[in-house]
Amino acid sequence: MSTTVLLDRAATADPMLPYMATVRAIRPEAYGISTFSLEYDDASVPLGFAPGQFNMICLPGFGEVAISICSDPNSPKIMEHTIRYAGSVTRAIGRLRVGDSVGMRGPYGTPWPMQLAEGKDLMIVSGGIGLAPLRPVILEALHRRSSFGRVLVLYGGRTPQDLLYTDEFEKWQNGGIEMYVSVDRADETWKGQVGVIPMAFYRTRLDHRNTLVFSCGPEIMMRFVIYEAMARRIPKEAIYVSMERNMKCAIGFCGHCQLGPVFICKNGPIFRFSQVESFFGREEF
Amino acid sequence: MVGSATPRVSATVVLSKPALQRVLDNLGNSGFQLIGPTVRDGTLVLAGIGNISELPVGWALEQKPGSSRLLRINSTDYFGCTVGPHSWKRYLFPPQTDLLTAHRNGKGWVFEPSPDDAPPFAFIGVRSCDLHAIAIQDDVFVNGNIRDPHYAHRRERAFIMATNCNTAASTCFCTSMKTGPRVHSGFDLALTELPECFVIEIGSEAGSDVLAGVDWQPASAFDLGRVSQLIQRTERQIQRQLTTSDLPKLLYDTIDHPHWDVIAMRCLSCANCTLVCPTCFCSTVEDHSDLTGSDTKRTRVWDSCFILDFSHLHGGNSRPTIKSRFRQWMTHKLGAWIDQFGRSGCVGCGRCIAWCPMGIDITEELSTLRSLGAR
Amino acid sequence: MPANGKPRVAVFKLASCDGCQLQMLNLEDELLDLAGQMEICYFLEARSQVLDGPYDVALVEGSVTTEHDLERVRDIRRKSQTLVTLGACANTGGIQALRNMQDVDEYTRAIYANPAYIHALAQSTPIAAHVTVDFAINGCPISREQLLEVLTSLLIGRSPQLPAHSVCVECKRKGTVCVLVSKGIACLGPVTHAGCGAVCPGFGRGCFACYGPMESANADSLCQGLAARGVPRPEILRLLNGFTGWAEEFRSAAERLERATT
Numbered sequence: 001m002s003t004t005v006l007l008d009r010a011a012t013a014d015p016m017l018p019y020m021a022t023v024r025a026i027r028p029e030a031y032g033i034s035t036f037s038l039e040y041d042d043a044s045v046p047l048g049f050a051p052g053q054f055n056m057i058c059l060p061g062f063g064e065v066a067i068s069i070c071s072d073p074n075s076p077k078i079m080e081h082t083i084r085y086a087g088s089v090t091r092a093i094g095r096l097r098v099g100d101s102v103g104m105r106g107p108y109g110t111p112w113p114m115q116l117a118e119g120k121d122l123m124i125v126s127g128g129i130g131l132a133p134l135r136p137v138i139l140e141a142l143h144r145r146s147s148f149g150r151v152l153v154l155y156g157g158r159t160p161q162d163l164l165y166t167d168e169f170e171k172w173q174n175g176g177i178e179m180y181v182s183v184d185r186a187d188e189t190w191k192g193q194v195g196v197i198p199m200a201f202y203r204t205r206l207d208h209r210n211t212l213v214f215s216c217g218p219e220i221m222m223r224f225v226i227y228e229a230m231a232r233r234i235p236k237e238a239i240y241v242s243m244e245r246n247m248k249c250a251i252g253f254c255g256h257c258q259l260g261p262v263f264i265c266k267n268g269p270i271f272r273f274s275q276v277e278s279f280f281g282r283e284e285f
Numbered sequence: 286m287v288g289s290a291t292p293r294v295s296a297t298v299v300l301s302k303p304a305l306q307r308v309l310d311n312l313g314n315s316g317f318q319l320i321g322p323t324v325r326d327g328t329l330v331l332a333g334i335g336n337i338s339e340l341p342v343g344w345a346l347e348q349k350p351g352s353s354r355l356l357r358i359n360s361t362d363y364f365g366c367t368v369g370p371h372s373w374k375r376y377l378f379p380p381q382t383d384l385l386t387a388h389r390n391g392k393g394w395v396f397e398p399s400p401d402d403a404p405p406f407a408f409i410g411v412r413s414c415d416l417h418a419i420a421i422q423d424d425v426f427v428n429g430n431i432r433d434p435h436y437a438h439r440r441e442r443a444f445i446m447a448t449n450c451n452t453a454a455s456t457c458f459c460t461s462m463k464t465g466p467r468v469h470s471g472f473d474l475a476l477t478e479l480p481e482c483f484v485i486e487i488g489s490e491a492g493s494d495v496l497a498g499v500d501w502q503p504a505s506a507f508d509l510g511r512v513s514q515l516i517q518r519t520e521r522q523i524q525r526q527l528t529t530s531d532l533p534k535l536l537y538d539t540i541d542h543p544h545w546d547v548i549a550m551r552c553l554s555c556a557n558c559t560l561v562c563p564t565c566f567c568s569t570v571e572d573h574s575d576l577t578g579s580d581t582k583r584t585r586v587w588d589s590c591f592i593l594d595f596s597h598l599h600g601g602n603s604r605p606t607i608k609s610r611f612r613q614w615m616t617h618k619l620g621a622w623i624d625q626f627g628r629s630g631c632v633g634c635g636r637c638i639a640w641c642p643m644g645i646d647i648t649e650e651l652s653t654l655r656s657l658g659a660r
Numbered sequence: 661m662p663a664n665g666k667p668r669v670a671v672f673k674l675a676s677c678d679g680c681q682l683q684m685l686n687l688e689d690e691l692l693d694l695a696g697q698m699e700i701c702y703f704l705e706a707r708s709q710v711l712d713g714p715y716d717v718a719l720v721e722g723s724v725t726t727e728h729d730l731e732r733v734r735d736i737r738r739k740s741q742t743l744v745t746l747g748a749c750a751n752t753g754g755i756q757a758l759r760n761m762q763d764v765d766e767y768t769r770a771i772y773a774n775p776a777y778i779h780a781l782a783q784s785t786p787i788a789a790h791v792t793v794d795f796a797i798n799g800c801p802i803s804r805e806q807l808l809e810v811l812t813s814l815l816i817g818r819s820p821q822l823p824a825h826s827v828c829v830e831c832k833r834k835g836t837v838c839v840l841v842s843k844g845i846a847c848l849g850p851v852t853h854a855g856c857g858a859v860c861p862g863f864g865r866g867c868f869a870c871y872g873p874m875e876s877a878n879a880d881s882l883c884q885g886l887a888a889r890g891v892p893r894p895e896i897l898r899l900l901n902g903f904t905g906w907a908e909e910f911r912s913a914a915e916r917l918e919r920a921t922t
C-alpha cells in the first residue's frame with residue numbers, strides 16, 4: 001500500500017506544496033498533547049497510508065512539522081495525528097479549533113512491516129508519545145486479529161497522566177491484545193505496574209523464534225528494549241524501531257535527518273534494527 | 286566544411302581564441318544567461334559575463350590551506366584560474382529558493398507554487414571536478430524517487446561548456462577522487478585551451494548548434510596529442526592525495542576516535558567548508574509572513590550541518606558539539622555518501638581546504654585518522 | 661499577545677546612543693502597518709505621549725551603567741510580559757563596557773569637572789545580567805529586518821527566527837568572497853552571530869563582531885589562526901575588545917590571548 005501512495009505523490013508537480021486540510025476533531029490526550037483529526041479539503045487528493053508513515057503538517061508563517069499518522073489505515077479519509085506542543089509550529093497547531101485549516105502533505109516514510117508479522121507473535125513496545133505511530137498497527141491487528149499470533153503491547157509513561165489512548169485500552173484488550181502498561185512514577189490513582197517499560201519483558205513469555213518486536217519511544221528506552229529482546233534471543237532482524245530526527249522536507253532533499261548512511265525520512269522512519277545498529281545510540285552521531 | 290556547417294556530435298574541432306566570442310554571442314542570442322569565472326573586487330567569482338575579455342585573462346589563483354590569492358601572471362589564457370569560492374550550485378541550487386506562497390482565504394489558505402523566473406544558464410568553463418559535482422547533486426535532486434522541480438527546471442535548461450584543466454592548484458586532488466582533471470562526459474562542449482587556440486569536443490546537439498557561423502576546423506591528431514599532453518602535465522602537478530580504498534568503513538570505525546577532539550579544537554564551525562562545497566546540498570525551510578500573518582512566503586535556504594540548529598530536536602540537540610558536527614560533515618562527505626548514492630560526495634576540488642579560515646585539510650585529517658587507526 | 665485589542669508596546673532606552681530605536685523609525689515601509697497592529701505606549705524617541713504599563717512587549721535598548729538603570733530595568737521587567745533587548749549594548753554591555761577593565765573613578769575624575777555628580781556603576785552590564793530576557797536582537801545597530809521579524813513573530817505568536825550561526829553563512833549565501841582567505845584581512849565573521857547581512861565583508865572589510873558571539877563560538881581557535889597569519893596580537897585584542905567585547909566568549913578569549921602574550 002505504501003509504495004503506491006508514494007509513487008502517486010512523486011508524480012505531483014511540486015512535492016513541497018501542501019494541500020489544504022481541515023481540523024475535524026481535537027481530542028486532548030495528556031498535558032500539552034492532543035490528537036487532531038485532519039481531512040483533506042480536496043477530494044481528489046490520493047488517500048491511503050500504511051501504519052508508521054507520517055505527514056508533514058504546516059501552518060503558514062510558523063512552518064512545517066513531521067507528525068506520525070496514528071489512526072486506522074482502513075479509514076484513511078480522516079487521519080489522526082497526536083501532537084505534543086513542543087515547538088513553534090506545534091504550539092500554533094495547539095491553538096487551532098475544529099473547523100480551522102492546516103496545510104498537509106504526505107504520507108511519507110517506510111511503514112511497519114505488517115506482512116512480515118502475519119502468522120507471528122507481535123510485540124509492540126513503546127514509551128510516551130511513541131505509541132502514536134504504533135496505534136495504526138494495533139488497530140490494523142484488531143481488524144485482522146486472526147492473521148497474527150499473540151499481540152502484546154508493552155507501554156510505559158512517566159506518570160499515569162502521560163499515557164495516551166487510555167480510554168481505548170479496554171477495547172484493545174477485549175479484541176485480544178495483551179496489554180502491559182506501567183508508569184515510572186505512580187500516584188494514588190494508579191493501580192497498575194510501576195517501573196520503566198523494558199522491565200515489562202520480565203512479565204512476559206516470548207517465543208523468540210516467532211516474535212517480531214516493533215518499538216518506538218525515546219532512544220534510551222529503545223536501547224534497553226533492544227537489549228532485553230536480544231537477551232531473549234530475538235534476532236536483531238526481527239526488531240523494528242522508529243527513529244526521529246529534525247526534518248525540513250521529508251523527501252530526502254534537506255539533509256537534516258541523516259543518520260550515517262540513512263535518511264530517516266526516506267529510508268525510515270521505521271528501520272529493521274540491523275539496518276541502523278552501528279549508528280544506533282552512538283553519542284552525538 | 287569550415288564555418289558554414291556545424292560539427293557533428295562527438296567531433297573535435299579547433300577554434301581560434303577570438304572565435305570563442307562568437308560562440309558566447311550565439312549562446313546569448315539563444316536566450317542563455319552566460320555565467321563564467323571573472324574577477325570582481327580583486328577576487329575570482331562566478332558571475333554573468335558577455336565578453337571573453339571578462340574571463341580572468343592574465344590571472345592565476347594561488348591556493349593553499351586557508352588561503353586563496355589572485356596573482357597577476359604573464360599569460361593570455363582565458364581559463365588559467367582553478368576553481369574559486371563559488372561553484373555552479375549557486376545557479377542550480379541557489380542560496381535561496383522561493384518554494385511557495387500561502388495566502389489566507391477566510392478560514393483556510395491558498396497555497397501557490399512560486400514561479401522561477403531565472404533564464405536558462407550557460408555555464409562557461411566548468412571543470413571536471415565541478416561536472417562531477419553537478420552529477421552528484423543530480424543524484425540528490427532529480428535521480429531519486431522524488432524530483433525537485435526547482436532544481437530540475439534550472440538543470441534541464443542549463444548549457445555546459447566544460448574545460449579541461451591546464452593547471453592545478455596545491456589544493457586539488459581530483460586524481461584521487463577519479464573526477465578529473467580530464468572531462469569525459471556530461472557537457473555540451475568541452476574545451477581545452479592551448480596557447481594559440483581552443484580544441485573543442487562537441488558533446489551534444491546543443492553544443493553543435495552554438496558553433497553555427499563560427500570558424501572552426503576539424504582537430505588533427507597532432508592537436509589531440511597536444512590536448513592529452515597538456516592534461517597529463519596538469520595531472521602531474523597534482524600532489525595532494527586522498528586514499529579512498531577503505532571508505533566508508535574507516536570513518537564508521539573511527540566514530541569514537543579521539544582525533545575528532547583534536548580537530549574540534551581548531552574547527553570554528555563557521556560552515557564555510559559546506560557552503561563552498563559544490564556537492565553539499567543541505568537546506569532549511571523558512572516561512573516569512575507579513576505583520577498580520579495573512580501572507581506567507583516559504584523559502585528554502587542553504588543550511589549546513591555545522592550550524593547548531595541543524596540537528597535541533599525537541600528536548601535537545603543530537604549534535605551539540607563542534608566535534609560531532611565536524612565528524613558528521615566528514616563522515617558524510619567521504620563515507621556515508623557512498624552508501625547513500627553509490628559514490629563519494631567529494632570531488633577533490635579542494636575548496637573546503639582553501640576556504641577554511643583555519644586551513645583544516647580534509648585529506649590530511651583523513652590520513653591522520655587512518656594512521657592512528659580505529660579506536 | 662492579548663486575545664482582544666492590540667498588543668501594548670513600549671520602547672525604553674538605558675545607556676546607549678538611540679541608534680537601535682532609530683532603526684524602528686527607519687522601518688519606513690512597515691511603520692504605519694506596525695502602528696496599526698500595536699498600541700505604542702511609550703516611545704520617547706517618536707512621541708511624547710506616555711501610557712503606563714503593564715506592557716505586552718518591552719523593547720529595551722542600552723546597557724545598565726547606573727543604579728538608576730538597574731532600577732528601571734527591574735521596573736520594565738515587572739511591567740512587561742515579553743522583554744526584547746535591542747542591540748550590542750543591551751546584550752553585551754556595549755562599547756561602554758570597555759571601561760569594565762579600567763578604574764571608573766579614575767576616569768570620572770579625569771573627565772568631569774564635578775565628578776561628585778557622576779554615579780556610575782563599576783561596570784557596564786547587559787540586561788540579561790539583571791533580569792530575564794525573552795528575545796535578544798543583536799547588532800550595532802540592530803537590523804531592521806530582524807526587528808521586523810521579532811515584531812511579526814510576537815504579533816502572530818511564534819518564535820522569531822534569529823539564526824545564531826556565523827556571519828560566514830551570510831557571506832556565502834550572498835556570494836561575498838571571504839576577505840580573510842582571499843585577502844588576509846582580519847575578520848571575526850567565523851565566530852560572530854549572523855543577522856547583519858554581512859555588511860562589512862561586502863565592502864571588503866573584516867567583521868568586528870558587533871552582533872556578538874555566535875552559538876558555540878570558538879574564538880580561541882580563530883585568535884590562534886589570526887596570529888598564525890601574522891595579525892599582531894594587539895590588533896587581535898583590539899578586535900575582540902570592541903562593541904561586544906564584554907560578551908563572555910570574547911572576554912575570556914581576550915584574557916587567554918593576553919595571558920599567552922605576557
